[in-house]
Amino acid sequence: MRKNQLLTLFFNGIQKEYRSKTFLVMLLLTVVTLIMMSAGANFANNFIQDKTGEMIKGIPGVDLMELFYRMISIWSGILAAFFGVNSIKSDYDYNVLDQIWSFPIRKIDYLITRLITSWIIVISYFIISLGLGLIIFKIGQQEVQISFGIWRSLSIDSLFMLAMIIISALYSLLVPKTLAFICTFFTSVIISIANYSFINFTITSETFKNITATKVVGLIMHYTLPRLGTLSQISKQMLTGELSNNLTAELAHFGLTLTIIVLLLYKIIKRQGA
Amino acid sequence: MLAIEAKGIVKKYSKKTILDDFSLNIEQGSIFGILGPNGAGKTTFVKSILDLIPISKGEILINGVKHHLPAARTRLSYLPEKFSFYPFYTVKNVLNFYASMKGLSEKIAKDEIEKALIELNIKGQENQKVKTLSKGQLQRVGIGCVVIGNPQVLILDEPFSGLDPIGIKDIKTVINNISAKGSTVLINSHILAEIEKITNEVAILDNGKCLAKGNLKELAKGNNLEDFFYKVIKESGEAV
Secondary structure, eight states: OHHHHHHHHHHHHHHHHHTOHHHHHHHHHHHHHHHHHHHHHHHHHTTOBOTTSOBOSSOTTOOHHHHHHHHHHHHHHHHHHHHHHHHHHHHHHTTOHHHHHTSSOOHHHHHHHHHHHHHHHHHHHHHHHHHHHHHHHHHTTOOOOOOHHHHHHHHHHHHHHHHHHHHHHHHHTTSOHHHHHHHHHHHHHHHHHHHHHHTTOOOOTTTTTTOOHHHHHHHHHHHHSOOHHHHHHHHHHHHHTOOOSOHHHHHHHHHHHHHHHHHHHHHHHHHHOO | OEEEEEEEEEEEETTEEEEEEEEEEEETTOEEEEEOOTTSSHHHHHHHHTTSSOOSEEEEEETTEETTSGGGGTTEEEEOSSOOOOTTSBHHHHHHHHHHHTTOOHHHHHHHHHHHHHHTTOTTOTTSBGGGOOHHHHHHHHHHHHHTTOOSEEEEESTTTTOOHHHHHHHHHHHHHHHHTTOEEEEEOSOHHHHHHHOSEEEEEETTEEEEEEEHHHHHTTSOHHHHHHHHHHHHHHHO
């Protein structure tokens, strides 16, 4: 019975979100970008010849699919924050939370189902966009393929999106929606700055000599929050195949810190009630 | 066996006490009315039973199961004070959602939904979107949602709100029908005249305290509910 209820809740979440204007605007923007990129590449091709004077396909040194992938990974972060803000907050706004909780389901199951639903929607956007990219570039006579690196990078980016969804869901319970969206954006930027600053940080005898308040805050953020900046870096490394970070340790840190945020979110919704 | 057993419930919002050592036993199969002026703590009590809000102290059992466990809500239905749903859902979508969440099979759900649509006079509106419904129609849909699946316990928060006399009559019939099958019905309402006609047991709350509880006829001693209610609340106010 529990499985059926969670599935019902999952499909309810999809129905709630798929009609979102932001999602449709993002898809439209993706198609427009793809067409422009394809047209731009075709235009450039008219001026690029190989040594024998033959016209060549594609732009040397530019993998269109990878370029496009990097663009949509940024947009997906925005989309993830948007869906995260809505995932639970919209149930409060529609005044249906008390009805959902009156069914024999656990609040933690409700919470996780809502977060996973949003996550799946954002990943779907990512995959649909890649598919569209492949089709539009092929129509534009470009030689493109979705490389293994893109799939590997996507697996890491999907974790980034999950973190964005959870952080924005947390903010949405504390501040109004628009502010929650802005706070999520700034949090991700600040965490990323902390991660880039302390990525090679090791404690030595010199560490505490030049300590400042900013450094302490940065270190706390680097160690206690999901490392969004490091994930972005790993995602880029996955594209090129030159991984320099300790992936297992980073994933373990990510899993632990994200679980703590989910538990915090659970405590808040339990306390706020329906 | 008791359908609902609340023992020493205390609910505080910051420093304000909403429910103050409130205890109540509701027998299985009864239609129980919770009465009280605005701000008495009625909705807080109802929400506490369902674990929609955490209680500060005390214990609540539903059919012998602790209220915070999902098992306590297995055959329980709840109608909130202002029933609403996702505006883009049709009436049928809403009823299907409730049927699925109650774990009904597709066939049973279809039959139950059909029955509820007829009983509540909303047949023909099943493809209408929630956002296009009037308050009364929406309330009928809400009642339809709670009666499907033959629940053992129904908790109705202001079920007559927004209904015309015909709607009130229809809903009273539905409540009586479901009670006749052995279900327990807990009604929280302001409309004393309707409560008097439908319930056999009541509790009167004010300022989070239970001022009176028991069999309506025995409590009122020949008075009508309105007079009795007024007297109890007035005396409580004077005592303070």
